Amino acid sequence: MKERISLDYTFMREEGIGKNGIKDLEIEEVFEKLKRAKKELTLNKKSCLFEFSCLPYTLKNLQIIKDKVSSLKERYKTMAVFGIGGSDLGTRALYEFLDLNGSFKLKFFGDTTDPYDIERFMKEIRIKETCFNFVSRSGETIEILAPFGFLKGKLNKEQVVVTTGEAGYLRDEAQKEGYFLFEEPKGVPDRFSVLSVVGLLPMLFAGADIEKILDGAIYLSNLIDETSVREDPMLIYAGLLYLAYAKHKQCIGLFMPYSKRLSAFGRWVRQIFAESLGKSGLGITPLDLMGPTDQHSFLQLILDGPADKVTTFFKVEDRGADFKIPDFKGFKDLTFGSILNAEYEATSATLAKKGRPNMTINIPSLNEYFVGQLFYFFEIAVSYLGMLFEVNPFDQPAVEENKKLIHSLLTQGNKEKGKKFVI
Numbered sequence: 001m002k003e004r005i006s007l008d009y010t011f012m013r014e015e016g017i018g019k020n021g022i023k024d025l026e027i028e029e030v031f032e033k034l035k036r037a038k039k040e041l042t043l044n045k046k047s048c049l050f051e052f053s054c055l056p057y058t059l060k061n062l063q064i065i066k067d068k069v070s071s072l073k074e075r076y077k078t079m080a081v082f083g084i085g086g087s088d089l090g091t092r093a094l095y096e097f098l099d100l101n102g103s104f105k106l107k108f109f110g111d112t113t114d115p116y117d118i119e120r121f122m123k124e125i126r127i128k129e130t131c132f133n134f135v136s137r138s139g140e141t142i143e144i145l146a147p148f149g150f151l152k153g154k155l156n157k158e159q160v161v162v163t164t165g166e167a168g169y170l171r172d173e174a175q176k177e178g179y180f181l182f183e184e185p186k187g188v189p190d191r192f193s194v195l196s197v198v199g200l201l202p203m204l205f206a207g208a209d210i211e212k213i214l215d216g217a218i219y220l221s222n223l224i225d226e227t228s229v230r231e232d233p234m235l236i237y238a239g240l241l242y243l244a245y246a247k248h249k250q251c252i253g254l255f256m257p258y259s260k261r262l263s264a265f266g267r268w269v270r271q272i273f274a275e276s277l278g279k280s281g282l283g284i285t286p287l288d289l290m291g292p293t294d295q296h297s298f299l300q301l302i303l304d305g306p307a308d309k310v311t312t313f314f315k316v317e318d319r320g321a322d323f324k325i326p327d328f329k330g331f332k333d334l335t336f337g338s339i340l341n342a343e344y345e346a347t348s349a350t351l352a353k354k355g356r357p358n359m360t361i362n363i364p365s366l367n368e369y370f371v372g373q374l375f376y377f378f379e380i381a382v383s384y385l386g387m388l389f390e391v392n393p394f395d396q397p398a399v400e401e402n403k404k405l406i407h408s409l410l411t412q413g414n415k416e417k418g419k420k421f422v423i
Contacts, residue, residue: 002219005373007233008360011352012240012310020250020307020355022243030246030388034229034239037387041380042224050394051185052192052379056217056372061182062210065197068161068180069204073104075158076131079205080121082110083135083198084143086190087163089271090375091199093264094213095206097371102207110135110144118147127154131205133161135198137184139168142406148173163197189394191272192379195372209368216372224380234377237359238384244310244357245284253284254302257314258291258344261366265314266290269378276382276393283389292343299347303354311351311358315344318365 014021041050048054072079081091088111095106107130109121132155136144148170162174163182174181182197184190193199195217200210224232244250253273255266266288273286289298291313302309322337344360351358361377363370386393 003364004219004223005364005370005377006362007237008362009236009240011348011358012244017352017357018355020248020357022240022247022357026243026247027239030239030243031229033388034235037238037384038224038229038232038235040387041383045221045224050383051187052189052195053221053383055185055188055193055195056214056221056376059196059200059214061197062200065182065201065204065210068182069201072131072161072205076129077103078105078107078125078130079133079202080107080109080125080130081133081135081202082144082147083108084111084141085271086193086275087135087137087141087144087198089264089268090191090194091202093262093268093375094194094199094203094208094371096264097261097366097374098203098206098208098368099261099366100206100208104206106202106206110147113143113146118150127151131159131161133163133202134170135163136168136170137165137190137193139164139170139172140407141403142410145169152177161201163201187394189275189396191268191275192394194268194375212368213372216369216374217376218372219369220373220376220380234380235384237377238381238388240359241284241310241381242385242388248357250308250310250357251283251285252309253286254289254298254309254311255286255314256289256291256294256311258340259314259316259319259366260290262314262316263288263290265374272378272382275396275399277385277389277391279389279391279397282391284385291347292340295343295347302351302356307356309356311348311356313344313348313358313360314363315341315360316363316366320365 010016012022014023044050045053048058083091088108092108107125109117132151134144134148157178160179161182162170162179163184164170164174165184166186171181173179182201184193184198185196188196190198195214200213203213204210220234224234229235241253255269257263257266270286270288273284277283302311319337322335325334325336348358348360363374383393
């Protein structure tokens, strides 16, 4: 059996934390619902009705990606990636998680139109040594079209790669100007697209082994088929969060890694939970934290505030290089990593002692194989949660309404009338 990420849910159960924990009877009450969710997901995965779940197997343009990246690396040392939301956070999280230190770098932009950030970007970048990847599924995202329009006249067509959907302004421009064009996979929302060309193209440029990323995802995909309801870690994770919400009014999900290399991953998790599940008056409110920093602030609220939160910790087993600290003040044989692990263990145990539910995702090491597993774990878990909440986890109707209003304000101005309260 290959090594994989694991889920420790000791402190979610009544036996671990007392009355705020999940009871055996509560699990049995929803067991048939869990069975239906697993059956539905397994069938939809096999038939690719859940299109994202098949990405690790069906990435037909992998060789095209490799060929294009190879040609780009002959001319450029940096790729500037322009995306926002799901077209940005997943790739950022991959890049930060792997901490690649090769000759080829990624620069991220597009998550804001703040003029200060535009100015800083233009000062940092060497345009002639940089290729540019503009990413927008709709091809109409204003935060991407604005820098595209600003930079277009400064770039040669060989510098530009467009990743977009089957229609839209960005696609039309790419075809008109002769830019290299990749099409995003149909039926896959941006927040589920990291294991497609959206994330893999930049990561290959930066030097990642993208086959190993996909292998990690495939391993967990196969695990779904090979496990029962009580053995599927993604279903167990989703089921416990659902029961905490439905039975214990624990409606806030905290995601707290003990590694700075998981900071961007926490922001991606926040997006996929909020945008996928926040519908019909339902949804787990996600907040991303960082250990040990938030032990010195937010922990007070978790321990002594409302008992409405579930914390998911992320622990890295093998951090690679570590540094021994000379003995001092009664401490012996300390390393920086051992301090970090002790802080995690103490925080998890303290929460349990106070009856605050928490789980831990154990990550063997920070490499391509396990980052592939980690992304796939949460994509599947959120899909399960959508079924349990009986909402569609793959649309975002309220977000689309906001985009329409932004477009209207920019093209027609503010026509809203009514009294305003300003002080």
